[in-house]
Amino acid sequence: MKNAIKLFQDKKIRVKWDSDKEEWYFSIVDVVVVLTDNDFQTARKYWNKLAQRLREEGNESVTNCHQLKMLASDGKYYKTDVADTEQLLRLIQSVPSKKAEPFKMWLARVGRERIDETQDPELAIDRAMQTYLQKGYSKDWINQRLKTIEVRKELTDEWNRVGIEKQEDFAILTNEITKAWSGKSVKEYKQFKGIKKENLRDNMTNLELILNMLADIESDEEKFEMPMLTKIFL
Numbered sequence: 001m002k003n004a005i006k007l008f009q010d011k012k013i014r015v016k017w018d019s020d021k022e023e024w025y026f027s028i029v030d031v032v033v034v035l036t037d038n039d040f041q042t043a044r045k046y047w048n049k050l051a052q053r054l055r056e057e058g059n060e061s062v063t064n065c066h067q068l069k070m071l072a073s074d075g076k077y078y079k080t081d082v083a084d085t086e087q088l089l090r091l092i093q094s095v096p097s098k099k100a101e102p103f104k105m106w107l108a109r110v111g112r113e114r115i116d117e118t119q120d121p122e123l124a125i126d127r128a129m130q131t132y133l134q135k136g137y138s139k140d141w142i143n144q145r146l147k148t149i150e151v152r153k154e155l156t157d158e159w160n161r162v163g164i165e166k167q168e169d170f171a172i173l174t175n176e177i178t179k180a181w182s183g184k185s186v187k188e189y190k191q192f193k194g195i196k197k198e199n200l201r202d203n204m205t206n207l208e209l210i211l212n213m214l215a216d217i218e219s220d221e222e223k224f225e226m227p228m229l230t231k232i233f234l
Contacts, residue, residue, distance in 0.1 A: 013034065014070045025083065028065065029081065031091075032046055035095045
């Protein structure tokens with residue numbers, strides 16, 4: 001677990017990276033300070049009242065939040081309410097603040113885009129192409145990456161066909177495939193690449209993408225019958 005401080009405008013927000021869960025955790029009170037322009041103590045009282053109201057409404061984002069020890073201004077570590085990215089975005093929607101409006105508008109836009117993509121899947125491909133171009137990837141790399149996405153989709157469809165639907169099961173199988181061609185687990189490969197939450201394939205070279213795609217194709221051709229899957233999981 002690593003400590004870090006991220007700046008939001010001129011405000012500091014304490015964060016922690018959990019390497020086991022591969023998740024960033026943010027100090028909720030620090031975020032409330034930024035959104036409400038209050039001092040720390042006032043923001044903490046605001047958060048306590050907001051948390052109580054959300055619990056009464058049955059909001060799972062609050063009931064699932066937990067505490068981590070974080071460094072305070074007095075140099076000591078105290079248990080602090082934290083939220084992962086998904087929880088934090090949900091909580092921001094509950095704060096009536098001008099500074100929260102850009103986040104709310106972004107969430108609304110993303111939601112609309114996802115709905116549009118379910119009706120026209122080609123939109124998702126176009127959006128991915130534009131995003132990669134904006135990040136500076138070459139067209140050759142992007143074409144290779146899109147091919148790996150297509151192959152991956154065929155593979156996950158095959159997994160679904162044999163009854164595998166849980167994300168944690170997908171992760172186990174993906175780990176096995178990654179080990180088969182690279183000799184490293186997904187977590188080890190991310191450490192090798194020096195990345196955290198970023199998509200591993202987005203940080204691969206053309207050669208790595210090809211090797212990974214070939215491994216996916218080979219796994220798909222094996223058709224993953226249930227007896228073999230049982231061996232992997234057990």
